[in-house]
Amino acid sequence: MIYAILxxxxxxxxxxxxxxxxxxxxxxxxxxPVPFVIFLYFLQFVGSEFSPIRQSYPWIPSLNIVFDLHLDGLSLLFSLLISGIGTLVLLYSIYYLDQSEKLAHFYIYLMIFMSAMLGVVLSDNxxxxxxxxxxTSLSSFLLIGYxxxxxxxxxxALKSMLITVFGGLSLLGGVILLTTTAGTASIQEMIDQKDVIINSSYFPLILVFxxxxxxxxxxxFPFHIWLPDxxxxxxxVSAYLHSATMVKAGLYLIARLSPILAGEPWFFIAVSGIGMVTLCWGSFMAVRQTDLKGILAFSTISQLGMIMTMLGFGTKAAVFAAxxxxxxHATFKGSLFMVAGIVDHETGTRDIRKLGGLMTLMPVSATLALFATFSMAGVPLPLLNGFYSxxxxxxSSLExxxxxxxxxxxxxxxxxYLAVLGSIFTFVYSMYFFSGTFRGNLQADVLPKKPHEAPWGMLISPIVLVSGVILIGLFPNMVNEPLLAKTAEAVYGEAVQKEIYFWHGFETPFxxxxxxxxLGTLLAFTQKRWARVYQVIPxxxxxxxxxxxxxxxxxxxSETVTxxxxxxxxxxxxxxxxxxxxxxxxxFMMTTDGFMFSNADVAPISLTEVLIAVTMxxxxxxTIYTSNRIAAILILGVVGYGLSLLFVIYRAxxxxxxxxxxxxxxxxxxLLAFYHLPELRKIDDDKKERGINVIVAGLFGLLMAAVGISAHSSKWFEPxxxxxxETSKTLGGGKNVVNVILVDMRGLDTLFEITVLGIAALAIYGxxxxxxTRE
Incomplete structure (x- = not known):
């Protein structure tokens, strides 16, 4: 697994x-071949006989940081999505991006992001x-701002980074509190410490972070605003990051920590409450958009809210559905992003107000969009996987x-009721996306380019994803026992058995x-009549x-303060x-009782030392009262030479x-540098300035004296x-401790110091x- 990540x-x-x-x-x-080989590697683990795999590699053991990898059903599902859809996105990008682009930059960022996502879902520490x-935040910033x-x-790019990095810092706070409470940095070991974590006084802060x-x-919601931009x-990038990988990292985190946090009232209230608001708001706002990717962005927000809601429910049925x-979602949304890219690539615009009637000119793309949008809308057809979930x-909302x-x-x-409300607008924006792009009258005169079907190389990836939509729709249990059941078990904490049927009879869910x-059809046909509501909300x-x-x-x-x-x-x-x-x-010294004075183990002070110190x-x-710069430099040198004499007395x-x-x-x-500078001129300060200078200098001198005394007197740990x-002879092979420290124990530090000096010398020479040359 380590090779798959790195x-x-x-x-x-x-x-x-x-x-x-x-x-x-x-x-x-x-x-x-890189993501494809990784996909094949993880594909071998799919099966009913699969059991979790754990690998461990030392990293920073002194800080309890070990490169622990854990592959179970949850991490396996995400690893397959990251590598599988990553392969399709790479293939799609070959035909989407022209060779005149800075392809090296693009693929470097993409590879870094792929490694980061695999690291997120496979790490146990x-x-x-x-x-x-x-x-993932850093690489996505580079990809969004490509x-x-x-x-x-x-x-x-900046907006996404500011918001997600803010969340990342919060996550770091939660991680620190979790490890402090559980006494371990391993997620699997934290699950065994669930009662300790829940009963801890830090638990509310852990939840918030x-x-x-x-x-x-x-x-x-309300952090959704970065995704449309x-x-x-x-x-x-959109097809990869915003359908199957980065935006699902938060879902993965909640799912991974569900065995620890689920079952608590505030977990249900926060996760399901925020998730449901996100579902309803995202689906409502998607109908307002005029850019194809804008519609898909808000539809992604709504779908993520739906999954988050089910994770918040915390029941077996809800976890399995999630x-x-x-x-x-990865199958139909990834294909829709690619179709939107094809439309943009072949027509020169993503503005749905200029599109329409493309079904006759782009029949393959239209067919792909038909299956994907109807699956996203949850239309009850056995060919569509979206209806099942x-x-x-x-x-699960009824239970x-x-x-x-x-x-x-x-x-x-x-x-x-909220689930139905959010799903109604999901149906509306799905029909809006398909009808506004492929049905109606063609407006060829307003399109920047003459529309035509995309090359087959660009169509392969969405065809594969839509084939997944259809195959899962026809044979849903094909992925149930080998993959979904194992994933749900990893999230719920115990075995989850669930048969998937298309027809459950005339029951409430139907x-x-x-x-x-x-109601979705009614709102879709009357969209222009009620669209004025957006002038009021929001x-x-x-x-x-x-x-x-x-x-x-x-x-x-910041500008004012600066x-x-x-x-x-x-x-x-x-x-x-x-x-x-x-x-x-x-x-610090006041809060830690640092003002300590101890004369234990203090050597006697000789008259020679006193004279040298007074001279210094x-x-x-x-130097303060000397107006001649040469004299000031020479007098200042007395301080350095006096320190050398003290080292001699102290046998160093x-x-x-x-x-x-x-x-x-x-x-x-x-002396060489000051020779070329103008004469020192005396600064005439008023009494206030002089007083401030005396206070600052005096306090700083007291601080240095206090630090020195405290460093000698405070014995917080062994020196x-x-x-x-003890080890200079055995480890470094030398009796001169200082030399051993510089050459062996701090060898890399010394090497880098020499490197810095060398670089500075080259810069000066340059x-x-x-x-x-200019002279």
Whole structure:
């Protein structure tokens, strides 16, 4: 499994080397085998005999961070979607993206994202999961902003990153609290500590932080606003990130932690409540859109809300329906994004107001869209997989218990009605998408390009996905026992057996489906008459407006604060830095009883040491009152040489020699540099400025003295020097502890220090050479 995760990431480093073949072969052809091989690897585990697999690789054991991988039904389903649809998206992108594009950039970002998503769904250690979680945010930012020359692409990329990274930081807080409470970073071990976690005082905060992470990632209300703007990405990105992978990461997180969190009242209230609001709002707003990908964006929001709602129900039937719809949604929504891309690619527009009548000119695309939209709408036909999971959604909403608290009872009672309401608008936007694009009259005169059917290479991927829609619709139990049952078991925590039937008789779920089709058809045919309601709800106000106000407000406040201290005064900058150090230093020592003074193990002070210290102090004060710069540098050198003498007295000849060399070189360089500078001029400060200078200098001196005394007096842990003294001979092979530390124990640090000095030397040489060239 480790190779499946890291494989695309490693390949991404090799992509730039394919550049020389750019004009001979599309980069996508070279990378296509990568996700396909990963898909075949995970496909071998599908079957009724499959049992969870666990692998572990040491990473940072001192911090309880181990690269633990866990493959069960849930991670297997997501791994198949990530790699399988990733293969189809790569194939689709070969025909969608022209070779004149920056293909290396695109495929590097895509490979990084694929590795990150596989890491999220396969990681058992929560810190490793969080690391990959943030990689998905970063790589999706790069993919959404791929066409960075477009202002809207940059806006959408930044918006998605700000919202999802905010959720990621919240998730980190939840992860830290979880590990603190459970005493382990393993999710599977946390499940065994469920009672400890639930009874912890941190549990409410854990819920809030985890929910924020999941809701922002899966575009739940009110964080859904980033997804429509993310449609500025190339269509292959939308088909991959926003149908089967990134937006489902939040669903995965809730599903993965359900064995720990489910069953609690607030889990049901928050997850199902937010999910249902997202379903209804997303489906309602989808009908308002005029851009094909905008319609699909809000439809994705509504579908994610529906799945989140079922996960919040927490019953066996609801969990099974949720994982079933995760699979179904990936098939019909991925194909619809690709069809929208085909329409855009072949007509030059995604504006549904300019489209229509394309069925005769693009019959294959229209057929694919027909099956996919009708499946998304939940039309009761055995050829469509969407109807099965929609029917199970209705059934699970009717089976909710009403024996809990008042708020839970109220939600349980209204859930079936809200489910029907959201599904009605789902039917409306599905018909709106298909009819507005493929039916009606062709407006060829307003289209930028003459429409025609897409090349077969671009049609293969949506054909495969729509074939999945039909096959699952005809043979739903084909994926039940080998995959769905195992997935539901991983989420629910025990075996979930569920037979999938098309016909359940004349029962309430069937009447609910008929109500959706009937009322949905009525609203679809009368859409123009009631569309004015959008002028009232949401009207001019939306969460997008609120987001823009918050971001612009942050910019204004940041600008005001920055301008208040960034006035070009070095003195002010130093004062602010020292003030921050004073607050942090004294504040920490006051809160931790750091003001300690102990004269134990203190060596006696000789007269020589006192004289050297007094000389150094006098020299330091003398630099303040010296107006001649050469004299100031020489006097300051006395301080450094005095320190060298102290090292000699303390029997540290290596340090003394190093200090002497550094001080000599420093003085020489200062003299050389100051020779070319103008004469020092005395600054006449008023009494207030002088008083502030005295206070700042005095307090900072006291802080350094207090830190030094406290460092000697406070024995919070064993000094690390003991370790070096004991192991310098055995590990480093030397008696000179300082040399062993620099060369062996801190060898990499020393190497990088030398590297930095080398780079600085090269930079200085380059500047000197440029100056000589210009002269």
């Amino acid at each position: 494989g695309p990431l490693i390949i991404s480093f090799l992509i730039p080397f394919f550049y020389k073949w750019k004009h001979k072969i599309h980069t996508g052809w070279i990378l296509l 929560v810190f490793v999961l969080y690391t990959f979680w943030e990689f 066409w960075h020359h477009r202002e809207r692409s940059r806006y959408g 985890i929910f924020l992470g999941a809701f922002t990632k899966s575009a739940q 993310a449609m500025e990405a190339p269509t292959p 994982v079933f719809h995760i699979l179904n 929609k029917e199970l959604f209705f059934s 909710l218990s009403t024996s809990g608290a008042a708020l839970m009872n109220t939600l349980a009672l209204v859930m079936p 009447y609910m489906s008929m109500a959706v089709v009937g 009207g001019k106000w939306s969460f997008n407006v609120l987001y823009d106000l918050i971001v612009s407000g942050i910019y204004r406040v 301008e208040s201290y960034m006035n070009g005064s070095l003195r002010r900058y130093i004062r602010l830095i020292l003030l921050a150090m004073l607050i942090a230093g004294f504040g 102090a006098v020299a330091a004060f003398a 000849p290596d340090l003394a020699l190093t200090q002497l060399i550094v001080e000599t070189v420093t003085v020489a360089l200062f 690390i020097s003991d370790y070096f003294l 500047l000197i050479k440029i100056r000589r």
